[in-house]
Amino acid sequence: MVGSRIKFQFQGLTGSRNPGGNDHVVVFDETNFSGYFPANSGIVAITPIQYNPATGAILDADILFNGRDWSFSTDRSPGTFDVQDVATHEIGHFIGLDHSPVVGSSMWPYVNTRQWLHRSLSEDDQAGAVAVAPSGVDGRLNGSLRKADGSALKGGMVAAVDLSDGRLVASTVSDKHGDWVLRGLPSGSYAVYVTPIEGSMTKANLAGNQPIQTGFGSSFYGGPTSPTPFAVSAGSVTTTGLLTLPPDGSMSDNTGSVTILNPGQQQQVTLTGSGFGSGLSAWTLSPQVSVSLIDSGSSWARVLFSVAAGASYGLYDVYLSDSSGQLTVFSGVLDVQPPPPVLTGIDPVVGAVEGGTEVTLSGSGFRDGSYVLFGGREASSVTVAGPDTIVAVAPPGSAGAVDVSVHAPDGQQARLAAAFTYATVPVFSQVFPAAGQAAGGTTLLIGGSGFAPDLVVLLDGQELATTWLSANVVQVTTPAHPAGTVDLALRNPAVPDVVVPDAFTFVPEPDPQVTGFSPSRAKDGGGIRVRLFGSHLDQASAVHFGIDPVTAQGGRPAQALEVLDPATLEAVAPAWRPGSYGIKVTLPNGQGVVAPATFQYVPEAGGGAGGCAGLVRPGAPRSGATDLSALLLAGLGFLLVRRRGAGGAP
Amino acid sequence: MRPPVLLAAALLLVPFLPRLDAASVGVADDLPDLVARAEIVAEFQVVDARPEMLPDGSIQTAYTFSTLTPMKGRPASVLEVRLPGGEVAGRGLLLPGMPELRVGDRQILFLSAQGKEKPWRMPIGLAAGAWKVSGGGGGAAVVSRVQSEGTDVRDYREFVAAVLEEVARQQG
Numbered sequence: 001m002v003g004s005r006i007k008f009q010f011q012g013l014t015g016s017r018n019p020g021g022n023d024h025v026v027v028f029d030e031t032n033f034s035g036y037f038p039a040n041s042g043i044v045a046i047t048p049i050q051y052n053p054a055t056g057a058i059l060d061a062d063i064l065f066n067g068r069d070w071s072f073s074t075d076r077s078p079g080t081f082d083v084q085d086v087a088t089h090e091i092g093h094f095i096g097l098d099h100s101p102v103v104g105s106s107m108w109p110y111v112n113t114r115q116w117l118h119r120s121l122s123e124d125d126q127a128g129a130v131a132v133a134p135s136g137v138d139g140r141l142n143g144s145l146r147k148a149d150g151s152a153l154k155g156g157m158v159a160a161v162d163l164s165d166g167r168l169v170a171s172t173v174s175d176k177h178g179d180w181v182l183r184g185l186p187s188g189s190y191a192v193y194v195t196p197i198e199g200s201m202t203k204a205n206l207a208g209n210q211p212i213q214t215g216f217g218s219s220f221y222g223g224p225t226s227p228t229p230f231a232v233s234a235g236s237v238t239t240t241g242l243l244t245l246p247p248d249g250s251m252s253d254n255t256g257s258v259t260i261l262n263p264g265q266q267q268q269v270t271l272t273g274s275g276f277g278s279g280l281s282a283w284t285l286s287p288q289v290s291v292s293l294i295d296s297g298s299s300w301a302r303v304l305f306s307v308a309a310g311a312s313y314g315l316y317d318v319y320l321s322d323s324s325g326q327l328t329v330f331s332g333v334l335d336v337q338p339p340p341p342v343l344t345g346i347d348p349v350v351g352a353v354e355g356g357t358e359v360t361l362s363g364s365g366f367r368d369g370s371y372v373l374f375g376g377r378e379a380s381s382v383t384v385a386g387p388d389t390i391v392a393v394a395p396p397g398s399a400g401a402v403d404v405s406v407h408a409p410d411g412q413q414a415r416l417a418a419a420f421t422y423a424t425v426p427v428f429s430q431v432f433p434a435a436g437q438a439a440g441g442t443t444l445l446i447g448g449s450g451f452a453p454d455l456v457v458l459l460d461g462q463e464l465a466t467t468w469l470s471a472n473v474v475q476v477t478t479p480a481h482p483a484g485t486v487d488l489a490l491r492n493p494a495v496p497d498v499v500v501p502d503a504f505t506f507v508p509e510p511d512p513q514v515t516g517f518s519p520s521r522a523k524d525g526g527g528i529r530v531r532l533f534g535s536h537l538d539q540a541s542a543v544h545f546g547i548d549p550v551t552a553q554g555g556r557p558a559q560a561l562e563v564l565d566p567a568t569l570e571a572v573a574p575a576w577r578p579g580s581y582g583i584k585v586t587l588p589n590g591q592g593v594v595a596p597a598t599f600q601y602v603p604e605a606g607g608g609a610g611g612c613a614g615l616v617r618p619g620a621p622r623s624g625a626t627d628l629s630a631l632l633l634a635g636l637g638f639l640l641v642r643r644r645g646a647g648g649a650p
Numbered sequence: 651m652r653p654p655v656l657l658a659a660a661l662l663l664v665p666f667l668p669r670l671d672a673a674s675v676g677v678a679d680d681l682p683d684l685v686a687r688a689e690i691v692a693e694f695q696v697v698d699a700r701p702e703m704l705p706d707g708s709i710q711t712a713y714t715f716s717t718l719t720p721m722k723g724r725p726a727s728v729l730e731v732r733l734p735g736g737e738v739a740g741r742g743l744l745l746p747g748m749p750e751l752r753v754g755d756r757q758i759l760f761l762s763a764q765g766k767e768k769p770w771r772m773p774i775g776l777a778a779g780a781w782k783v784s785g786g787g788g789g790a791a792v793v794s795r796v797q798s799e800g801t802d803v804r805d806y807r808e809f810v811a812a813v814l815e816e817v818a819r820q821q822g
Contacts, residue, residue, distance in 0.1 A: 034767025035708070036734060040687035042775030046745065048734065050709070053742045060707075 001119075003130040003138060003184060021315035024060065024094070026087070027519055030067035037066045040585075044070055044111055044515035047093040075403070075415065076116060076375060084411065085118040087109060097128045101157050102171055102316040103331035104258035106501050117258065117335065119411025122315050123160075124332065125509055127170030130184025137235035139185040145178040145194055146244045147216050151176030153245060155212020157197050158188040159317070159331060163229050166286020168332050173197070173212065191285055193220045195329040198252055217246035218327040224319060227285070243455040249326040250275030254299075255333055262339045264309040268294065271301045271318065271330055279323025289316050289336060311336050313410075341365040341406045343414035352453075352495040353422045355380060357398035361406060366390050367407040374420055375402025397422040424450035426490040428500045432552040434588030435505040435613045440480035442511050444504070445552045445594070447473055452492040458487035459504060473551050481506045505590055512536045512585050514595040521600035524558065526575035531568060532585065532595065538566040541588045545573050545599060549582030552594050578603045679776065683717045685816045688760035689703060690723035693810070696755045697728075701736030709743035710770065711736035714749055719758075719810060722817045731761065732769050748782030749773055749795075756783035758793055758809070781809065 016023050031036055036046050043066050050060040059279030065072060065086065073080035092107045100107035105599065106118040106125045121129070130138050141160060145153035158180045160596045161172040171189065174180040182192075195218035221240050230238050253273040255635060261267055271282075277296065282293045282303050288311035294302040301320060315332035343363040351357025359379075361372065364387060372379040372392040379392035401418035429448045437444025446457060448489065449472055457476045464476040488503035514534040540563060547555035558571035569585065578601045582587040586592035686692060694715035700713045715729045716812035730789060735745045749759060754797040760779035761771040773779035 031767075033767050035770050036772075037768060038762040038765035038772050040774060041762050041772040042687070042778060043772070048708070048745055049705070051742045051744065052740065053737045054740070059741060407715050522787055 001126065002187075002434055003135055004124070005133040005135045006129050006614060008091070008119045014369050024062055025067075026063045028065045028072070030065035034064050036064055037068050040069065041066070041068075044081055044091050044466055046573040047090045049093065056478060058096060061094045063087065063094060071256050075405070075414075076114075081111065081113055082116045088118050088121070090413050092125060095129065096132050097125070099646050100124055100128075100171060102168060102315060103256065103330070104157070104335040105333040106449070108258075109527055110256065110287070116411050116413075116648070117260070120409065121248050122332065122335075123167060124167045124281050127182070127184040131170075131182075134184060138183055139187055139234055139534075140237045140238055141182040141185060141190065141192060141232060142237060143180055143192070143221070143240035143243050144176045145180065146242060147213070148244060149245045152176065153194075153213055153216060154178065155214075155404055156180075156194045156216065156245070157331070158182065158192060158520065159195050159329075160185060160192050160230075161227075161285050161317065162186075163189045163227075163285065165192055165312040165314075166284050166289060166316055167312055168317050169314075171331070185232045187233045189229045189231050191220060191222075192230060193224075193329060194243060194245055195268060195331065196248075196252070215248040217249045217251075218329050219243065219245055220327075224321060224327045230471045235524065248324075249324075251277065251320070251322065251326040253320070253328045253330050255330050258315075258333055259305060261305060261307045262334045262337060263307050263311045266304060268304050269333075271303060271320065271333070272299060273301075273320075273328060274299050274322070275305060275326075276301060277322035277324055277326060280320060281322075282318060282320050284316055284318060284334075286311070286316055288312065289334065291318050291334075293295050305334055308613075313337055336520065338367060338408065339413065339649055340412040341367070341370065341414040343406050343416050344402070346416065346419050347420060348494055350421045350423050350493040351394045351397075353397055353399050353424050354495075355394050357394040357494050359392050359394055359404075359420065361390040361392060361404070361613075362388060363390075363406070363414060364388050365480055366406065366415075367408055371407040373407065375422075379494050382463075382650070394420065395424075398482045399424050403564045422491050423494055426450045426452070426492050426498050428490055428498055428503075431500075431503055432486060432584070432592055432594075433511075433586065433592035435507050435592075436478050436586075437511045437591070438481060438506045438508055439484045439510070440478050442474050442478040442591075443594075444478060445550070446476070446488070446490070447551050447553060450488070450492065451490070454492040455492055458489040458491060458497070461489070463491075467551060478504075478506075479498045486595065494516050507589055507591060509539075509589070509591065510536050512540060512587060512593050514583070514585055514593050515526070516597060517583060517599065519595065521602055522573045522615050523604050524578045524601045524639035525604055526573045528573050528575050529570055530558075530583075530599070531570050532562075532583065533591075534585075535567055537569050537585065538635055539587045539589075539591075540585050542586045543571040544584050544586070545571075545581065546576035546601070547582045547584050547636060548596070549580075549594060549598055549604065552582065552584050552592075555581065555584070559636060574598070577600045654778065657810070664781055667712070669710065681812060681816050682820070684760045685773050685820055687762065687811065688722060689763040689781065690725045690761040691716050691721040691759070691813060692723075692729075693719035693756060693758045694725075695731070696751050696753050696757065699736075699751065699753055701738040702732075703738045704768070707741075708734065708768070709736050709738055709741060710734050715759075718756065721758075721810070721813050725760075731771050733747075733772065734770055736769070745776075749777050749781075749782075752783070757781065758783060758813070772802070782817045 002295045011477045019078040028238040045065045047063050051058050071080040071081045072183045074083050088106045102124045104124040107463040107650040145156050147153045154176045156174045160169050160182050161171050170182050196214035198214045220227040255271050259269050282291045286590050288308040290306045292304045321327045347360050366384050366387050368384050372382050374394050377395045380395050381393045385393045399422050401421045403417050404419040405413050405415040407413045427449045451471050453468045457464045467475040483506045485502045485505045488500045515534050544555040558573040559574050560572040562570045580598040582597040583599050590609040679811050697716050698714035710732045713731050717725045717727050740790045751760040758781040760774040764771050781795045793806050794803040
């Protein structure tokens with residue numbers, strides 16, 4: 001924070017949640033363990049501060065969010081309070097600031113679920129932080145106030161306006177002697193006005209309900225029409241002198257909301273209050289921000305705010321006076337902010353879960369100091385290349401799509417939902433077959449995990465048309481390639497290639513082919529002879545039944561294998577679980593093929609492993625009761641068998 | 651607003667119950683919400699206030715209220731209510747926004763149920779749930795409170811009647 005020793009540094013999480021202890025904690029109290037949030041209390045957050053009554057020194061302070069009655073978010077979800085907005089306000093209290101009557105400041109005492117304005121600090125907030133703990137010599141203004149009867153004016157709001165641009169820069173209250181000091185002022189020339197704390201902000205919003213006086217009228221040092229300029233420089237203390245305020249009048253302001261405009265914008269606004277007399281006029285002290293009165297009543301004034309294109313960002317007052325000379329001040333009711341960022345696209349849209357992907361964000365209104373979040377996590381680095389381009393490095397994340405958001409320094413943000421997908425590095429487990437003919441055309445089934453839908457397989461560095469079957473299996477067809485062993489690589493988008501050395505071998509021999517087999521089914525006990533027909537089968541060394549036809553994995557070797565001729569194999573099917581499976585043939589050199597049709601295993605007659613039917617006593621009378629018992633028991637046996645079968649080979 | 655001494659505490663209020671965004675005419679727009687949320691509604695006179703320090707170091711003030719007009723929740727004729735805040739043993743605890751309750755004050759309070767973790771009842775919405783009674787005697791009595799739109803002043807009799815009517819309506 002410029003000009004202040006106050007700085008914040010994330011120190012990690014703590015298990016402590018004792019708001020009465022000497023450690024200072026920020027807690028979401030979802031059970032009211034603190035006691036500050038009995039059911040339906042209506043309090044959003046609270047910062048209880050223990051202090052030394054003799055010195056005013058803060059002894060302990062904690063920030064508690066009412067997680068019992070309210071919801072909080074960081075993405076302005078409907079019906080939730082913005083964490084940063086609320087936290088910024090409470091942190092202000094934490095460092096010793098009281099509420100501010102400046103409507104657009106972070107220390108304004110009220111909040112709603114649609115609000116995020118308090119995320120960033122107004123000049124008034126910054127001046128407060130400087131005043132609490134200046135990092136060097138700060139500029140100061142001081143003075144003294146009297147009421148019309150000559151008595152000291154206690155509790156008058158004193159504010160300084162930068163005459164170079166008309167922004168409200170700092171505010172304070174006068175003490176019981178009528179004296180006041182504004183600290184933390186940047187160098188410049190200032191107008192100073194005094195106004196009662198009334199309307200939206202009252203003494204009840206001040207710590208300790210400190211009594212304040214409101215029975216006086218507003219005024220400027222030097223008068224409303226030609227305020228006295230007071231020069232301030234670093235280390236200077238400028239005395240403004242004594243100001244006697246006019247008697248209390250009928251006019252007062254009561255506008256509790258701030259109007260946010262961008263440079264170049266206009267907007268009609270209705271200011272509310274009471275006792276507005278005739279001959280009203282409205283003005284600001286800014287050469288860049290103007291206000292013109294459209295019409296008015298006794299309790300309202302409709303005005304048009306106009307913000308020049310080059311207007312300074314910050315809070316502006318509006319002053320209203322009537323023909324009798326009464327003045328009322330709407331402190332900080334206009335907040336001129338930069339246009340919000342607009343995020344239109346990002347590239348690339350996929351990155352590694354490990355992070356490190358450099359992402360270019362396109363849009364407008366990007367400013368230096370912006371943050372970029374991927375799924376709520378801050379980017380590893382952010383470079384604002386221009387108002388329409390940010391380059392950010394994605395942080396580590398979890399697999400899946402996440403929102404990407406740009407957060408301007410003032411808290412404005414833009415978001416693209418599910419705009420970036422974290423992808424995983426693929427894991428290779430097997431390829432079938434492990435060898436294929438040099439002429440190409442071998443169908444490969446590659447198994448593993450983390451296969452993205454657009455994963456690409458490379459064989460000896462050559463990208464192959466890849467058919468994605470699942471996150472665990474992809475299929476490719478080999479190209480023609482000279483004989484020899486080559487690497488296989490898996491390329492998921494945005495992550496480094498996974499290279500499997502010597503994973504596949506091109507061989508001169510043609511691949512075995514299976515065109516059919518007979519019979520096409522067997523009992524689950526196996527034992528049946530199955531003939532396979534095709535070509536180049538004479539070198540077959542193994543036939544597996546019961547394989548997964550998609551992955552070519554699993555199954556069990558044939559009980560026996562006999563090569564009848566290059567076009568015919570005879571294999572004895574092993575026992576296997578009932579179901580529909582594939583058959584594969586492999587050669588000693590790694591070549592192989594999966595049969596084009598599935599082979600059916602069916603349960604033995606009688607159900608399951610066949611033993612259960614024996615529970616029915618042969619030849620026993622089949623009374624209804626016996627029948628029922630038998631069915632139940634047989635059914636139970638069947639279930640038991642099925643369960644065993646499901647756990648492994650039968 | 652920067653008091654010269656670091657004498658600050660804090661809370662942030664909902665500009666209480668969203669209905670308050672609308673203009674207030676007659677009775678408070680949020681009265682149904684105040685009544686619904688409160689376990690006890692009554693006009694009290696503050697008889698005594700005693701600050702106390704709890705074993706965990708937090709500070710509360712035990713108020714003794716004389717119940718003048720019970721409106722909801724059957725408060726005892728003499729009711730003791732504890733609120734966080736106060737000064738005791740060289741330490742103070744401040745909660746701005748907490749309504750100021752001084753001995754002798756008459757207040758219409760909308761009080762939450764007593765917490766289980768700490769024996770505190772909070773005015774609903776803090777300042778929103780505390781209406782100070784003033785006037786009477788030679789002039790018309792009024793009730794007033796602080797809220798986001800400013801100080802809200804109502805006719806005492808009309809306000810009490812409206813509260814009682816709302817309580818009856820909600821209790822069927």
